[in-house]
Amino acid sequence: MxxxxxxxxxxxxxxxxxxxxKEELFILDVRNEDDFNDWKIEGESIEIINIPYFxxxxxxxxxxxxxxxxxxxxxxCAKEGSSKFVAEQIVEAGRGNISYLIGGMKSWSEHxxxxxxxxxxxGGAIYQFVRIxxxxxxxxxxxxxxxxxxxxxxxxxxxxxxxxxxxxxxxxLIDTHLHADHISGGRKLAEQxxxxxxLPPKDATDVTFTYNHLEAGHQITVGNTKVxxxxxxxxxxxxxxTSLIVDERYLFTGDILFVSSIGRPDLAxxxxxxxxxxxxxxxxxxxxxxxxxxxxxxHFGTVKELGEHGRVSARLGDLYKQNPGLNIAVEEAxxxxxxENLPPQPNAYQEIRQTNMGKLEPNExxxxxxxxxxxxxxxxxx
Numbered sequence: 114m115x116x117x118x119x120x121x122x123x124x125x126x127x128x129x130x131x132x133x134x135k136e137e138l139f140i141l142d143v144r145n146e147d148d149f150n151d152w153k154i155e156g157e158s159i160e161i162i163n164i165p166y167f168x169x170x171x172x173x174x175x176x177x178x179x180x181x182x183x184x185x186x187x188x189x190c191a192k193e194g195s196s197k198f199v200a201e202q203i204v205e206a207g208r209g210n211i212s213y214l215i216g217g218m219k220s221w222s223e224h225x226x227x228x229x230x231x232x233x234x235x236g237g238a239i240y241q242f243v244r245i246x247x248x249x250x251x252x253x254x255x256x257x258x259x260x261x262x263x264x265x266x267x268x269x270x271x272x273x274x275x276x277x278x279x280x281x282x283x284x285x286l287i288d289t290h291l292h293a294d295h296i297s298g299g300r301k302l303a304e305q306x307x308x309x310x311x312l313p314p315k316d317a318t319d320v321t322f323t324y325n326h327l328e329a330g331h332q333i334t335v336g337n338t339k340v341x342x343x344x345x346x347x348x349x350x351x352x353x354x355t356s357l358i359v360d361e362r363y364l365f366t367g368d369i370l371f372v373s374s375i376g377r378p379d380l381a382x383x384x385x386x387x388x389x390x391x392x393x394x395x396x397x398x399x400x401x402x403x404x405x406x407x408x409x410x411x412h413f414g415t416v417k418e419l420g421e422h423g424r425v426s427a428r429l430g431d432l433y434k435q436n437p438g439l440n441i442a443v444e445e446a447x448x449x450x451x452x453e454n455l456p457p458q459p460n461a462y463q464e465i466r467q468t469n470m471g472k473l474e475p476n477e478x479x480x481x482x483x484x485x486x487x488x489x490x491x492x493x494x495x
Contacts, residue, residue, distance in 0.1 A: 248488025349391025
């Protein structure tokens with residue numbers, strides 16, 4: 114029998130469905146130990162072990178002893194080559210039901226999965242694009258043949274294809290703040306298709322390009338005139354962080370408020386300065402809004418936050434009961450929580466900020482490398 118025919122490639126999209134459906138899967142990750150400990154594939158029914166590739170060059174016997182014979186096995190590496198080699202050796206050793214991840218963790222980091230959030234009052238809908246390997250969330254608001262994208266990821270072709278499928282024209286690209294964990298695709302896509310790019314001006318003092326000011330008191334109309342985006346100034350993660358209320362039903366919180374945590378204020382080196390802003394946004398500005406608003410954040414921490422069909426959202430009133438970051442009564446305790454014992458900062462976050470300012474122009478490979486790693490915009494990820 115041809116051994117190669119028994120080895121099955123698996124795409125990131127297929128792996129995404131396994132995670133969402135909570136199917137059992139055993140993963141052998143052959144990256145080095147440091148990379149594995151920093152960032153790995155997660156799922157409620159996924160079991161994963163790490164055996165570095167260089168430990169398997171002389172044979173896969175040590176791996177065979179640790180992987181089950183009655184489960185589907187996926188071998189993963191950084192880019193694909195090493196995992197395919199190891200998977201082939203496992204198949205040659207007589208094991209079946211073996212796959213390798215096409216494109217490796219780089220592909221997993223870039224996969225965007227569109228999930229419908231809900232319908233709008235006067236027609237149209239909101240879709241959430243789940244970047245499961247990075248923990249990023251972006252959105253497309255569709256109404257009457259037009260679309261706006263919020264917190265656009267770097268992989269802009271996905272949005273263009275989705276817009277074509279739904280026969281809508283992208284008119285607005287909106288960043289709720291200057292991102293530090295991923296490279297925004299908003300300005301690039303806006304320039305390519307002749308759309309408007311929006312950014313909070315307080316985050317844009319050092320940018321090298323022109324943009325539209327995303328400010329409280331203004332509104333952005335998408336399609337039907339009754340579908341309007343109202344910005345709300347909500348600093349804390351950055352000094353310019355601006356939330357959006359859409360259709361009086363949805364609250365886009367950027368990196369200020371997540372389902373299980375709150376945003377960190379230290380990625381621009383201004384933690385102590387921005388603590389008061391963060392607390393005011395969370396405990397005063399947001400608390401004055403309708404508790405029926407559906408919160409749509411720009412990130413999530415773990416797959417546990419993924420709800421129906423992979424959607425990440427929560428009712429604002431429920432978050433005030435359940436989210437620990439919204440229940441720190443003593444101000445000094447809050448200050449300590451958001452400035453001390455924080456997770457490591459995102460990979461290459463300073464370079465990412467510079468890129469989003471227009472000051473650096475890394476090539477595609479450099480951009481991929483800068484973004485590798487998990488989401489670290491929250492004060493904790495559990």
